[in-house]
Amino acid sequence: MDASIRSAHVDTFARDHLPPVEEWPAILVDLPELCYPQRLNCAVELLDVTIGRFGGDRPCLLDQAGTVWSYEQVAELVNRTAEELVHGYGLRPGNRVLLRGPNSPWLAICWLAVMRAGGIAVTTMALLRAVELREVIAKAEVRFALCDERFTEELELASGDDLTVIRYDVHDGGELGRQAKARTGVFPAVRTAADDVALIAFTSGTSGVPKATVHFHRDVLAIADTFSARVLRPEPTDLFAGSPPLGFTYGLGGLLIFPLRAGAASLLLEEAAPDKLFRAVARHRVSVLFTSPTAYRRVLDSLDDYELASLRLCVSAGEPLPPATWQAFERATGLRLVDGIGSTEMLHVFISAAGEDVRPGATGRVVPGFRARVVDESGAEVPDGVPGLLQVKGPTGCRYLTDPRQRAQVRDGWTLTGDVFIKDADGYFWFQARSDDMIVSSGYNIAAPEVENSLLRHPAVAECAVVGAPDPGRGEIVKAYVVLAAGCQPGEELVAALQSFVKSDIAPYKYPRAIEFTAGLPRGSTGKILRSVLRESCRSRSR
Structure with missing residues (x-):
C-alpha cells in the first residue's frame, strides 16, 4: 500500500499476515478502467454508483420463489445491516466475518453489508462440517459469523467464546433482519483504501490443505471490469442465475459482482441441481447462466423438457469443459458455451472466449487486462504447440494468508495455476491437464x-x-x-x-x-x- 494512503482497517490482522511484498504477484493496470481511485469501497461501487447510473427502482436480487428486491430496497437493507453490525455488535473495520448459508438475497445483503462496514468477508460453503469450519475460523481469526439459522449447528460445534454468531432468515432476515429494521438506514460507507482487504477465500483443497487467498476492494471490481465487461458484455436488462455458491469465487463473481456492476439482476437459487436450475431458467426468463460442465452434460438428454429461449449466454467454468459436451449443447440449443479458466488465487476467469471468438475445444484467449504464458519447469517460455505450465498475471493475483506455499505459487511476479496448457499461434490456450493429472506410463x-x-x-x-x-x-x-x-x-x-x-x-x-x-x-x-x-x-x- 502507498504509505501516503492509510488503511481504513483498525484491525490489521489480514494485512499483517500477507506474504512479504517481494513474494507478491506483479499487478498490471493495462486498461484505463483498472485505474481505480486510492479510496474505494466495492459495496459503494456495486450499489450506490450503479443506482446513480441506472436508477434504484430496477430489479436487483430475486429468490427462487420469485420475490424481487429492487436496488433501492437492497441498498436500504445493506445500510441497516451494516449499521447494526457496527453499532449493535461492535464490528470494526478489518474484522473478519464468516458468512454461512446457501445462495439467497439475504446472504448477498450480508456480504455487501460487511463490505460497506469495512469488514472482511470469509464466505464458506453451507455444507462444511465443524472440523472444516474450525480450520477456517482459526486460520482467518474470524470474530463474527452471519449464519442462515438453519445451518447453525455445525458452526456452534466449531465456534469458541471469541466468535459472535448472528443468525438470519432467508425470508425476512430473521434475528438480524429484525435488529436491522430498527436502525436508521443511514450508514456512510467506511472509506476503505483500494487495496484494503475485502475478502478471504479458501481454496477447495483438492490438492491438499486448503489455502486462504486474500483479495482487495479493487480486485472485486477488476474481475467485473475485465472478464465480465470485456468478454461477457452483460446488459442492464439481463437476469443472471446459476449453480455455484457465493462461497466459491466463481459464484461470487458470476451471481453477485458481475450483475450488480452492470446494473442487471441476479436470481439466487438455494437449490440449483441441473434439473431445478434449467427449470428456473424457463420460469424466471434467465438470460445469463453460470454453471459447471457437469450440469450442462447432465441435461443434454432432456433439453427438450426445458424452455430456454430466454438464454443468450451460458458460461462454463470450475472444471474442464469436454469438447463433446460443448458440441452436443450447441447442436441442441444453438448456444455456444463460454468456457473459461479461473482460480481462487486470481479471484475469477482470466482466459476465455465468447460468441464468434470461441474455438471449440480451446479454453480461449487471454482476457483483456491479463497476460498468460506457457513455461517449462525452469520458468522458460516454451514454443507455441508445446505443452507446459500455465502462468498468469493481471490486475489480480495470488496472495496467501500466512502460508509458505506462496513462494511456490508465485514466481518472478507470475502466478502458477497448476495447469498444463498448449498455446497455439493464434493465441488460443488448449487445456491438457492439471499438472498432477499428467500420467506417466x-x-x-x-x-x-x-x-x-x-x-x-x-x-x-x-x-x-x-x-x-x-x-x-x-x-x-x-x-x-x-x-x-x-x-x-x-x-x-x-x-x-x-x-x-x-x-x-x-x-x-x-x-x-x-x-x-x-x-x-x-x-x-x-x-x-x-x-x-x-x-x-x-x-x-x-x-
Missing part, C-alpha cells in the same frame, strides 16, 4: 482429461474420471472410473468395448488399462471431481 506422458473426453464420446458413459494407478512394470497405468448411462450394464464385455473405443479414438497407448464402474464420483463442496481421492484409493490398493 512407460515413459509416455498422458493427459487424463484427454482420455476422459474420449470415454465421454461413448454412449454408455455418463460420467468418468481418469487417474494414474501405480503399476510395478509401467510406473503408472491409466485407470478410469466410469458412471454408466441409464440402461447400460457393467461387465468385462463393456470394459473391452470401452478400451477398444478409446484405442480407435486417440493414440492407443493412452487407453485405460483398468476400468472400474461406480455409481458416482467423489466431489467437493464446489462440485469438482476429487481426483485426489481416486488417486489415493489406487495407491492404497497397491500397498
